[in-house]
Amino acid sequence: MKGSELIADYLVEQKVPYMFGICGHGNVGMLDALHARRDKIQLISPRHEQCAGHMADAYFRVKHRPVATLTSTGPGSANMVMSLATALSDSSAFLAITSNVPTSQMNRAPFQELYAHNQADFPNVLRPVVKRSFQPSRVDMLPLALRQSFDTMVTGRPGPVNLDIPYNLYQEEADVEVPPKAHTLGLHRPAASNADIAAVVALLKDAHKPVFFIGHGATLSEAGPALTALSQRLGVPIITSPNGMGCVPADDEMTLGFIGRNGAYPANQAGRHADVILTVGTRFDDRSSSSWHAGYSWNFPKTKLVHVDIDPQELGRNYPPTVGIVADCKVFCEQMLSAVNEAQIDSGRFASWREQVIAWQKEWEDFIRPNFSTISTPIRPEYVVGQLQKVLPDDVILSLDSGVHHNWFMQFWKPQRAQSMLNSWGYSSMGFGVCGVLGAQLAAPDRPCVAVVGDGGFTMTPYVVCTAVEYNLPCVWIVWNNFAWSAIRDIQYGMFGGRELGTAFYKGAQGPGGERYNPDFAAWARAAGADGVTVTRSEDLAAAVQQAVRNRRPCVIDVHVDAEVRPPSTGTWQLPPTPFKEPLFGKPYIA
Template sequence: MVMKGSEVIAQYLVQQKVPYVFGICGHGNVGMLDALYDVRDKVNLVSPRHEQCAGHMADAYFRVRHQPVATLTSTGPGSANMVMSLATALSDSSAFLAITSNVPTSQMNRAPFQELYKHNQADFPSVLRPVVKRSFQPSRVDMLPLALRQAFDTMVSGRPGPVNLDVPYNLYQEEADVEVPPPSQVMGAQRPAASAEDLGKVVELLKAARQPVFFIGHGVTLSEAGPALTALSRRLGLPVITSPNGMGCVPADDVQTLGFIGRNGAYPANQAGRHADLIITVGTRFDDRSSSSWQPGYSWNFPKTRLVHVDIDPQELGRNYPPTVGIVADCKVFCEQLLAAIDEASLFDAGTYAGWREQVAGWHAEWERFVRPNFSAITTPIRPEYVVDTLQKVLPDDVILSLDSGVHHNWFMQFWKPRRPQSMLNSWGYSSMGFGVCGVLGAQLAAPDRPCVAVVGDGGFTMTPYVVCTAVEYELPCVWIVWNNFAWGAIRDIQHGMFGGREHGTAFYKGKQGPGGERYNPDFAAWARACGADGMTVTRSEDLGDAVAAALRNRRPCVIDVHIDGDVRPPSTGTWQLPPTPFKEPAFGKPWVA
């Protein structure tokens, strides 16, 4: 069939059942927009006000649905704005197809409008190379079918990640006799398993252990291994430490669910990590924040503690801690295999690790006695713990929480208890500001019947306030709760914790800069109302619950500006270092080296 290049792309998106393209128009992609017009009943075009937002929306959509969508940007600056969202998605193993447009092939290497040509003609894929799994740049229409099929297969095979299809814009309009390729069947089909020999080694390590613990992450979420991991944890009676992207995979209200580990982790999680004699790590990695910057005794005690490391990506095995047993496997398959092996061995019963569970329960009780009084404190401005606790009570079980980077994220890592998998969205690996602000739009499109709430800092919201326009345009009832502490709070806290309180360039003042000046922020609620959304300002603790409940009830876009006490800092239970600055001791608990 003779087809335009844009028609090949559009028909492949239809065949692949891609429901959305998030994109911004430009002279370089109007040919693609014209083809999308013909399939608008099957593929919805959503146009936010910034390309970075489009990428974050696609990223969040995948995290909620585990189905990839596409983005569309024009040549030059429009596609360059995608770098942040692609880096965020790659760092957190989230997938979407980024269709970027480039200069026409007939003009390559002649320095036409918006060409990067210093080292190679039409060299934009080199810009994206570090932030995608693969970039494809077909130069003829008959190259598109293979590039599209390979792009989708690459995107969702193994460890998911974003893929770039860079299209010279003449291909959108030029024709060729081509066939639309068959849809990708890779998603969910490639599930490597552990060998019988490795499973036997894990069972032997469990037999020898007295204080084992699971540490799980986004790999468990992506493989939808939550039920299998929960069954395994309960069968063995073992505690589970969760990374932020693994939260919700195991029941949050179970005493064996310990929460996050590291500087801003929960005390029971750090205690379990310090004292465990065996760690079974499933689908996560030991980055600096979940390892107390690899300081022995603060979160982990490797190599004295034995380590089973399971991941679908072989590059992650042994990156920071050499495993006793390293296994390349799908997380769900591994959990099901280990559960079957344990049942077959009949070596474990409810009493096997009873003493270990008693220790863990004691740490839970210590932590609760320390933190619980502040959760009900009525103050002005509002204490951070009160905000987390109020949202935990007011938001329904099926809420999707979209969190931005900032000090508020530290509080939610430490205390939030998501009740479902794929319902706590974090920019973890790259920690990009704007992800939570923009991602909630993609989450709402992925789950239109569920409440979607973004908790974002005042700094991050000010970077990306245009999201409210898009929510009003497309009638998306997203709620933004702005954590307003009049500062880049996370960095201000570093200045106070590591630099003796020499605060500079981290707080928002009008006129006189620095302490004693007048604190300044825009009226976020007024901004929301100017966009056509609802807007509220909350300065008293007792008003917060009713404001959030009203926003959910109204089912309209809404911004709630919540004034937070920025001088209350999360209690560290591990540590974190910015070398060569010395690391700090925990505010609660103390390191323990085996």
């Protein structure tokens, strides 16, 4: 078999339906093998390699099955760094097949070889942003590399893997067979020990104010039903990271939302006042811990911590756990449900705690709810979030880009299903939401897929509309148009005396006080063959979104949003050495 045939057949064997990639002289030998198998695996070719990676990442987040990307030598593969870093940061998996110079030319400085430190050295470019990189140098090395690549991607904590292929391997032949199928996600699920479960039960028996804190690990293990049953059995509230949202019922009064500076007030209050935190499949990064300042989101070590994660490196990274457990989140929750029932823990012991949490929920609702119905031009951010929550179907997949709009959705969006709110959380990559919606639509062709993206992020990656038109993908992009890199502009305003430079868009480089500028995004969409609508009045938003979803066509909705309204902070966040700000709503509490 040719190397390219072996690769293609293995992807088919693994039931990979798509390869997202862009042609180049370095991978053209692979394209012929894909052409011969185009009834079994489809090549989807976006207009930029970064987009291919984000599409594969989003596909995995929705489907929990990895697909592959294909890039050429040199710049094409270098464009994958952003999307690989995004996937690695959020524990998302795909196989990044990069191409390299022929083995006979290695270390001779042929076209697009990196050779200053080692021949064909491109895998070292990707080393920090992948779980593992493989570089077979002969066709007979491919079977093992392919199987190990798939095993590595989905075993333990998922992550992207790089398979770097010298050009000649696509065309050269060897007497090889397609290797056996690799593992599938979820086949191997480590459990907590009996001693660890007993220790957690003992903590719960002594607790008066316990809280769950869940993240992407819970989503990846599909622990939602077990988590819901466990929290309802105990009557214990749940705080969710953005990548954990949707795992548990969003409308339940014990689902408190996100924590940290742009979290919900009840979540920060529960974190501050809890005596036991059961953290399942998430980590304490700076944004979900108010930059680790005691009393703003958490009160460790006075608060006892149970930290459960499939990756042992995450245990104790920022807060030493009282009980640290390496386990699959779903298995742990099922074990705990049995143990809680056996121990006959009475949920009534937490009744006063639940009443306190409900009171915080009401305080928060009384504070925020009036702005959700405010009619204004430009449109208030809360109104946009509220209208989308009303008019988008429950099965919508929301693909969110990095930007100030994401802060509003972290704070207020209530996804109705798991794997339906896609965020670039760990790496906060602009372009993920813009491109990822394409992969989400391929993963769930019958569901509406809507991207809410900033004007800055959309302008970075506008070619996505071309891909949607080419492949008839009915994605909708809602551009949060505030004529600025608004999240960074707000940092300038808040931390540097209101001076602004390089964070807002002005015509003719006029600078502050000049005429704000952005392209006509709706016209841009129409030029690409998609639908395009501009919304400047609150009253027109709902109908425009409903019509776009109903049409089942690619569509860009340019929504002019008020840049002067900022998310109400309920925790804090610090960029040292700049001083951190006090919460706008609520106040720290040190136990």
